[in-house]
Amino acid sequence: SCPDGQPCQSDYRNIFGYTRYDDKPYDGQCSFFEAGEYALPEWLGWFIICVLGLFFAALTSVMVYMNNKKQHIDGNSNSEHFTTGGREIPAGLTAADVVSKWTWAATLLQSSNVAYVYGVSGPFWYAAGATIQVLLFSILAVEIKRKCPAIHTVLEVVLVRWGTGAHLVFLFFCLSTNLIVTGMLILGGAAAVEALTGVTTYASCFLIPLGVATYTAFGGLKGTYYASWTHTCIIYIALLTFLWKVYAGPSDLGSAKKVWENLNMAAIKNPSVTNTAGSYITMFSEGGMIFGIVNIIGNFGTVFVDQSYWQGAIACRPAATWRGYLLGGLAWFAIPFSMATTLGLAARALDLPITGGEAGAGLVPPAVALHLMGKGGAFLVVLQLFLAVTSTANSEQLAVSSLFSYDIYKLYVNKNATGRQIIAVSRVGVIVWAILSGVFGVILFELEISLGWVYVAMGNFIGSAVTPICFSLLWKDCTALGAISGAVGGLMAAIIGWCAMANEMYGCVNVDTLGSNYPVLVGNLNALVFSTLIAVVVSYAQGGQNFDWVVLDRETGKYLIEDDPHAHHKHDGSPDSQETMNAVFQKIVVCAMALTFILILLWPIYTLPAGVFSERYFSFWVAVAFIWGHVAAFITIIYPIFELVKDFGAEAPEVPPPQPASMYPQADTRAIDMTAMAAASPAAKLESPLAPAAAQPPAGFVFLPQQPSQPMGQPGMYGNMPGMFPPGGYPQPYGYGQAPPMMFQ
Secondary structure (H helix, E strand, C coil): CCCCCCCCCCCCCCCCCCECCCCCECCCCCCCCCCCCCCCCHHHHHHHHHHHHHHHHHHHHHHHHHHHHHCCCCCCCCHHHHHHHHHCECHHHHHHHHHHHHCCHHHHHHHHHHHHHHCCHHHHHHHHHHHHHHHHHHHHHHHHHHHCCCCCCHHHHHHHHHHHHHHHHHHHHHHHHHHHHHHHHHHHHHHHHHHHHCCCHHHHHHHHHHHHHHHHHHHHHHHHHHHHHHHHHHHHHHHHHHHHHHHCCCCCCCCHHHHHHHHHHHHHHCCCCCEHHHCCCECCEHHHHHHHHHHHHHHHHHHHCCHHHHHHHHHECHHHHHHHHHHHHHHHHHHHHHHHHHHHHHHHHCCCCCCHHHHHCCCHHHHHHHHHHHHHHHHHHHHHHHHHHHHHHHHHHHHHHHHHHHHHHHHHHCCCCCHHHHHHHHHHHHHHHHHHHHHHHHHHHHCCCCHHHHHHHHHHHHHHHHHHHHHHHHCCCCCHHHHHHHHHHHHHHHHHHHHHHHHHHHCCCCHHHHCCHHHHHHHHHHHHHHHHHHHHHHHHHCCCCCCCHHHHHHHHHCCCCECCHHHCCCCCCCCCCHHHHHHHHHHHHHHHHHHHHHHHHHHHHHHHHHCECCHHHHHHHHHHHHHHHHHHHHHHHHHHHHHHHHHHHCCCCCCCCCCEHHHCHHHCCCCCCHHHHHHHCCCCCCCCCCCCCCCCCCCCCCCCCCCCCCCCCCCCHHHHCCCCCCCCCCCCCCCCCCCCCCCCC
16 A cells, blocks of 8 residues: 555565665565665766767767778768668678667567566577577578669669559558667667666657767768677676676575576466466466567568668678678577576566566566666666667668668659768758657657557567568569558558457457557467468469569669679679679578577477476576577677778778769660670670770679660559660570670679
């Protein structure tokens, strides 16, 4: 009971007799974070948000400046470098970037919440259910380098394949994804900062994204990569600190055996209602399984429909795409798995007075850290959370600014935009998005929509776009109508199923009923399944598009504003060559599929015979989390350093001033009579009449005869641009990845 003007009292008693970090008893508390009490002083919260934010902004900006100076790059006019990082990011830095952009506030907070509710199954399903998307995305990352290395955004692929209508539809889905992800970041971060320091949520919602916007607008994509690495280093250091403190260090727990014993006692006092025997140390968990399915489906949208992942793949060196995404996915697995297996289970093992509302708001990790390490632990969680939020926010801001500059401004406002104009629009887009995301965070807060609710519901809104976007690079017969109807129809099916299930089970539709397990499960399944069925059926009903991938490569190459030597195929047999990428493609598919099978089927099946974990089995489980966390830290902290030292030690070639792409042979559309040239000098080596006498065009570049322009037979195909292709499609007799009959060597 809580009489007016008196402290709240409850019948809560800590079954182990543990006290607070200041030696005061927990007994009688109604919640862990009682109203008006904060673990850290408010000034420290302002210090983290403002001062540390400015420090990391300055550090990142200096790193970008040094890199640009070494490579002789003009950061104010070379839009290709600003947006794509020069398309030469190595594998280690790519892995660190994947970990960084996939480590949301929810990764640190919500993963521990599901561990607190479902026990050991929660961290596993959170980690496995959100790792496989990154592993599978490595397939699309390789396809980008094989089929369209010159793109800036995924929507450029959509435009070439399906035209303006599809482009606008998927622009809506991409921006919706960025808005949802950014809203979750800010909402989770602001809630934790307020709970621990008292800094108002309203201030955090605007100060966090605006601080990030300073170095994102200055440094472009390279800035986000350097920020990702520095932030990820500290996130892993904090993670390893908590691992050692709970399972090996001096604390109220200190060993896997002690945690196992306490979890058995906790199951007697507060059993998990969806688990076998109410135990927190079993994979037999109905709630955990449902959460896992929702997690798997929902997170496909936040990877495959998020421009930041496409932008990361575009920025990689070709050989770094699959290495970076496979290593990054496996390294990221450790953050929710190891973090939640540590702090989420520790919250139960300590029997802390955490309420359902506090857990749903993501306050389990700060509660455990405060109990075990006092104010130092609370500071470490806030710092870790702040860096996780900002490291993902910079990727989202740059992704949205790329959509603004290339898919709105250049396409619909200024078709002849220069590199300097693209950079200016991108920088404005970063600032505008930072403000809008703060507004959206405040709206979610005012509507009392929790981080957990947004996380499980997001698949209903964006999951239907996953399959059509994948088809843009993987299935040549998907038509424009099939892609559009699949995305829109899947969205409608998801919303209808979601609301209908909530009404069927609970008799009403509101925020609480929509956030329960089965309604979100039905909605997420409808989004993915119906979109796939509709896209396939409609495409086959139309006879298929029979798209020629050579067209995609050629047309996306025209989107270059300045020429980029890394935006063209190499045919020199090197690890970055098209021949090598073609050779490894099937291996990457098999590897990604095999790892997916292991994580979501083989591993959980092999745990079922264990039933309720014995002490020995639980110790093995903890050892896996322990080892995985340390290996992941090495991949994302040490490995990029080796690569960067190697790159900085190498002599950097001077990058020439940016030139319009139209000055280069691959962008020229003048007719070249190759037959006449060959007849005039059959023994001579063919040379381009458009290139300087001493210069040779890029390796593997093809000069093809100009065909008479004719209107397209199917409106909407190939970007709905009449006159670009002859009737019947492209007539050359060679296929994708094969050598054409005439090629400059």
